[in-house]
Amino acid sequence: MTLPDTGDLSIKNVTKTFGSTTAVDHVNLEVQRGEFLTLLGPSGSGKTTLLMMIAGFEDASSGDIALDGASILNVPAEKRNFGMVFQGYALFPHMTVRRNISYPLDVRKRPKSEIESRVEEMLALVQLEGFGDRLPKQLSGGQQQRVALARALCFAPPVLLLDEPLGALDKKLRIEVQAQLKAIHDRVGTTFLYVTHDQEEALSMSDRIVIMRDGKIEQVGTPNELYEKPRTVFAADFLGKSNFLERSEATYALRPEKIDVAPSGDLQCAVSVTGKIQTISYFGAVQKLMVMLDDGKCLEVDVDIWRNRNAFSVGQVVDLGWTDDAVTKLEG
Amino acid sequence: MILPFLAVIAGFYIYPIANVLWLSVVEPEPGLGNYAALFDTESLRRIILTTIRICVVTTFFSVLFGYTIAYAMVHMDQRKQNLMLALVLVSFWISILVRTFSWLMLLGHNGLLNNGLQAIGVINEPIAFVRNELGVLIGMIHYMIPYAVLPLLVNMRNLDMRVMRASQNLGATGTQTFLRVYLPMTIPGIVASTILVFILSLGFYVTPAILGGGKVLMIAEYISVQILITLKWGTAAMLATLMLFGVLGMLYVMSRFMKLSAVFGGGR
Amino acid sequence: MDKQFLKESVQQGAVAFKAGKMDRRAFLTLCAMAGVAVSAVARGDAHAAANQIILWNWGGSSEVCHGQYIAEPFTESTGIGVGFDTSGPLQGKIKAMVDSGSVTADVCDADAFDAIALGDSGHLEPIDYSVVDKAKVLDGFAWEYGVSIIFYGYAFMYDTEAYGDNPPNSWADFFNTAEFPGKRSLYKWANGSLEGALLADGVSKDALYPLDLDRAIAKVKTIKEDSLYWGSGSEAHSMIVNGEVSMGMVWQNRGKAIEDDTDGRYKLVMNEALAMPGAYIVPRGNPAGRDAVMKFIQTAQDPKAQLGLLDCLGMTPTNPTAFGMIPEGQKAYAITSAMNIDKVVYNDPVWWGANSEKAVNAFLEAIS
Ligand SMILES: Nc1ncnc2c1ncn2[C@@H]1O[C@H](COP(=O)(O)OP(=O)(O)O)[C@@H](O)[C@H]1O
Ligand SMILES: [Mg+2]
Numbered sequence: 001m002t003l004p005d006t007g008d009l010s011i012k013n014v015t016k017t018f019g020s021t022t023a024v025d026h027v028n029l030e031v032q033r034g035e036f037l038t039l040l041g042p043s044g045s046g047k048t049t050l051l052m053m054i055a056g057f058e059d060a061s062s063g064d065i066a067l068d069g070a071s072i073l074n075v076p077a078e079k080r081n082f083g084m085v086f087q088g089y090a091l092f093p094h095m096t097v098r099r100n101i102s103y104p105l106d107v108r109k110r111p112k113s114e115i116e117s118r119v120e121e122m123l124a125l126v127q128l129e130g131f132g133d134r135l136p137k138q139l140s141g142g143q144q145q146r147v148a149l150a151r152a153l154c155f156a157p158p159v160l161l162l163d164e165p166l167g168a169l170d171k172k173l174r175i176e177v178q179a180q181l182k183a184i185h186d187r188v189g190t191t192f193l194y195v196t197h198d199q200e201e202a203l204s205m206s207d208r209i210v211i212m213r214d215g216k217i218e219q220v221g222t223p224n225e226l227y228e229k230p231r232t233v234f235a236a237d238f239l240g241k242s243n244f245l246e247r248s249e250a251t252y253a254l255r256p257e258k259i260d261v262a263p264s265g266d267l268q269c270a271v272s273v274t275g276k277i278q279t280i281s282y283f284g285a286v287q288k289l290m291v292m293l294d295d296g297k298c299l300e301v302d303v304d305i306w307r308n309r310n311a312f313s314v315g316q317v318v319d320l321g322w323t324d325d326a327v328t329k330l331e332g
Numbered sequence: 333m334i335l336p337f338l339a340v341i342a343g344f345y346i347y348p349i350a351n352v353l354w355l356s357v358v359e360p361e362p363g364l365g366n367y368a369a370l371f372d373t374e375s376l377r378r379i380i381l382t383t384i385r386i387c388v389v390t391t392f393f394s395v396l397f398g399y400t401i402a403y404a405m406v407h408m409d410q411r412k413q414n415l416m417l418a419l420v421l422v423s424f425w426i427s428i429l430v431r432t433f434s435w436l437m438l439l440g441h442n443g444l445l446n447n448g449l450q451a452i453g454v455i456n457e458p459i460a461f462v463r464n465e466l467g468v469l470i471g472m473i474h475y476m477i478p479y480a481v482l483p484l485l486v487n488m489r490n491l492d493m494r495v496m497r498a499s500q501n502l503g504a505t506g507t508q509t510f511l512r513v514y515l516p517m518t519i520p521g522i523v524a525s526t527i528l529v530f531i532l533s534l535g536f537y538v539t540p541a542i543l544g545g546g547k548v549l550m551i552a553e554y555i556s557v558q559i560l561i562t563l564k565w566g567t568a569a570m571l572a573t574l575m576l577f578g579v580l581g582m583l584y585v586m587s588r589f590m591k592l593s594a595v596f597g598g599g600r
Numbered sequence: 601m602d603k604q605f606l607k608e609s610v611q612q613g614a615v616a617f618k619a620g621k622m623d624r625r626a627f628l629t630l631c632a633m634a635g636v637a638v639s640a641v642a643r644g645d646a647h648a649a650a651n652q653i654i655l656w657n658w659g660g661s662s663e664v665c666h667g668q669y670i671a672e673p674f675t676e677s678t679g680i681g682v683g684f685d686t687s688g689p690l691q692g693k694i695k696a697m698v699d700s701g702s703v704t705a706d707v708c709d710a711d712a713f714d715a716i717a718l719g720d721s722g723h724l725e726p727i728d729y730s731v732v733d734k735a736k737v738l739d740g741f742a743w744e745y746g747v748s749i750i751f752y753g754y755a756f757m758y759d760t761e762a763y764g765d766n767p768p769n770s771w772a773d774f775f776n777t778a779e780f781p782g783k784r785s786l787y788k789w790a791n792g793s794l795e796g797a798l799l800a801d802g803v804s805k806d807a808l809y810p811l812d813l814d815r816a817i818a819k820v821k822t823i824k825e826d827s828l829y830w831g832s833g834s835e836a837h838s839m840i841v842n843g844e845v846s847m848g849m850v851w852q853n854r855g856k857a858i859e860d861d862t863d864g865r866y867k868l869v870m871n872e873a874l875a876m877p878g879a880y881i882v883p884r885g886n887p888a889g890r891d892a893v894m895k896f897i898q899t900a901q902d903p904k905a906q907l908g909l910l911d912c913l914g915m916t917p918t919n920p921t922a923f924g925m926i927p928e929g930q931k932a933y934a935i936t937s938a939m940n941i942d943k944v945v946y947n948d949p950v951w952w953g954a955n956s957e958k959a960v961n962a963f964l965e966a967i968s
Contacts, residue, residue: 090498104502375965546829549968560692562957
C-alpha cells in the first residue's frame, strides 16, 4: 500500500454547543493520511456531532478544521468531497445499486464511460458484482452497507467518514463485515474516520482509537497502547474489562486475564491474595470468576477453560496473583 | 363479523351505483341511446372537455402550490409547522359558498383588488378576474390546495432526511438533490394528491356556477340540472357512469405504474 | 336496537311533533332510525297524531311569511298545524319523493310549469275545485294539477348613470348593446331569458308561444360576450349591486330592495316584464290527505293572505279581488297592479311544462 497524497485532517480546538449543551468540547486531533482512525465513546459523547462538523452539516461553534493544511470551514458540504457512510446507510431507495454508486460521478457530470468502468470497479471492490440492477430494498442489510460504502468511495474522496455503519447488523455479520471493511481500507488507502460505540469493533479494525467522553477526548492511541496503558478509569473501563485497585492514594487498573489463579496454597507469585469464588460464568473459551477478597472487595478473573478443566467451583477458596507489569497506574 | 359489514357496504355503495348504471340504460327508454348522445351531441362533448380541462389545470396548480406549501412546512420548526397545519385544517371548515363569495368580494368588478388598483392608477377599467374561467380556476385551486397539501405533507414528513444529506455529501448541489432525490421520493405523495384533487374537482359545482358567471358549465352541475330541473335522469345517469368509469380507469392506469398501496400510505 | 322501542319512540315522537315539541327534522331522523318509511308513519297511526300540513318551500323569509299569512289563519280555522320543509321543491326532488313512495310533503310552493309537467307524469294529486275557488284566480291560472297563488316575474334593471337621458325601456333595448353598451345578466335556467330574447327580436306579445327556440337562442348568443348568468336571486342581486352589469335581469320582487341598496342608481323596468305564475301543487299520496291540503290552498287564496305575501315577499296576488287593494308603495313593483297589469307578458306554463328540458339544455349549451 502506497501512502495517498492527500487525507491529512486536522481538528483544532473545535467546540460545538447546542444551546446549553456542549456536544463537542475543545477537541484537538490530527488524522494522518491513510489512517484508520476510530472515534469510540458511549452514546451522547459527541462522535456524530464531530463527524457532522467535518462533513460540513454542522458549523463549529469555535475552532478550525483543515484538510492538508487548508481550512475547510468555509467550504460547503457538497464541495468538501468527503465520502460518508451514514448510520442506516441512507441509500437512494428509488435508484438501482448501480445508480446509487454512480451518483457522485453523475452529479459531477463525468463522462459516461468513466462512470461505467468506475461503478464496475466499485461493485467488484465490495463484492456485489451482479447486483447492480437491484433496488436497495432487494438487498440484505450487509449488502446495503456495502453499497453505501461503494457509493461513498466511488469518487475517491480523500477522507471517508463512517458513522456506526455496522450498527444495524447482527453480531456474526458484523464481524464478517469488519474484516471486509478493513481489507477495503487497506486496498484503497483512503483515510477512514470511523465512529462506533463498540469497543471490539474499534480494537479489531483501527490503526488508532480516540476515546471520547462528554465531548472531550479522553485518550488517543493504538489499540494496543490503549488496552495496555489506559490513562484513566474511564478509558480502562470502556475499552475492555478492568479491575481497579487502590494502593497508597493511587488507582491501578488490572485486566481480568492478567490475574493468575490457583487453588489455595498453590500459587507462587509476586503479589498474592486469597479470596472465595462467588460466581462462575461461562464464555466458551474463558470463564469469568468473581472472587471476593478477604477485605470484601471483588475481583473479576478470566480463566482459560481448557487449561483449567474442572479446577474451580463456587465457594472454593483460591489464591490470586499478578506480576508488577500487569498493573497500570491511572491518573486522577 | 365481516358479513354484516359487507352487507352494509353493498347497501350503501353498490346498490346506488348499480341503480345509476341501470338508469343510464333504461331511462327514458331501454337501450344505449344516452351513450349514443355522447357522439352526436356536440354540447355534451364540450361540457366534458371543459370539465377535463378545468380539472387538469386545477389539479396541476393545486398540486404545484400544495407541494410548495408542504415543502415549506416540513422545513419549518415544529411550532410554525403546527400553526400552518392548523391554518390548512381550518380552511376545511370554511364553507365553499363563503369562500366563493369572498373571492367575488376580493376580485370582483368592484372588489378590493380592482378598486385598489384603480385607486393607485395602475388600471383604468376593472380587470375581469372572476365570472369567467379564470375565476373558476382561482376558486377551485384555492379550495383544493389544502387537499393537495395533506398527502404531500405525510409523504414529506416520513422521508429520511439523511438521504438528502447523503446526496449533498456526495457532491450534489441543492438543485441536484431536489431534482434527483427529493422529487422522486415524493412521487407517491404527488400521485396521491393528484388523484385526490382531480377526483374532487370533477364533482365541483358551486364554484364554477358562481365564479364562472354561469358560463362555465361542468359535468357535476350539468348532472344536477338534468336531475332536478329537466328530469333527464337517463342523461344524468349516463354522465355519472362515465365519471365513475373515468375515475376507475384513471386509477387502473396509475396502478399499472405504481403500487397504489404505496401511494395511499399502505405497506412499506 | 330494539324495534319495539323504536316504534314507540316514533309514536311518542309523533305526539311531541304535533305538540310542537319536536321539529320536523328530528322527527324524520327518528323515523329513519326506526327504519320506518316516513309516509307509513305519517299516513298510518302516526298520521292521526301528527295531523299536520307540511309546506315545502324555498326557505329564507318565505318560512316566516307563509307562516304568518297562510299557516296561522289556517290553523286558527281548522286546528291543523303547519310545518315547513325549506329545501326547495325542485321537480326532480318531487318526482323522486313520489317515486320512492315516502312522501313527506303535502303542498309545494312550485312553478306552474311544474304543475303541468308533474301532473302529466302522474306525480300530483288533482286540485279539488269544490274546495279551491276558481273564481279567486286570474282567468287561465287554475289547472287540473295546480293552482296559482302568486305571480312573480322577470324584469330588468338598468344603471341610470350609464344611460342618462335615454334610458332603456324594453327587451329590445336590453339586447341592444350597440346603443346601450355594457354588461348584462340573465337567468341561467332559460326561463324568461328566452322570452326576453324573442320580444327583443320583434316577436309580438301574443305570438310568443310556442317559443321559437332556435330564434331565441340565436338572439341570446348575440350578447353572449357581454353577458353573465345567475342561478339564484341573491346572485342576481349582487351582480347589480356590485356594479358588475349595467343592465341586469332580476326577479321583479327584488326591484325595490336593489333600488334601495344602490340609492336609486339602478331602476326597475316593468314594461314587458314576464309574469310567472307560481303554483301550489300536491304530491301524490300526500301524508295529510286531500281534504286538509285543499283547505290549506283555499286559505292561501284569501286576499288578506295574498296581500300579506306581497308585503312580506313581494309576491303578487293572483286573486283579482286583491288587485285593487295593492298598497301605493308596492304598485310600481307588483305584476298585477293597475299600472303594470297591461304591460306584462304572461308566461305559458303549458309550453314550459312540455318543453323545459329541451329549452334549458339548449340555453345551457348556448351560454357555456
Ligand atoms: N441538533 C442537536 N440539537 C441539540 N443537541 C444535540 C444535537 N445534536 C446532538 N446534540 C447533543 O449533543 C450531544 C452529542 O450528541 P452526538 O454527537 O449525537 O453523540 P454520539 O454520536 O456520540 O452519540 C448529545 O448530548 C446530544 O443530545
Ligand atoms: Mg451518533
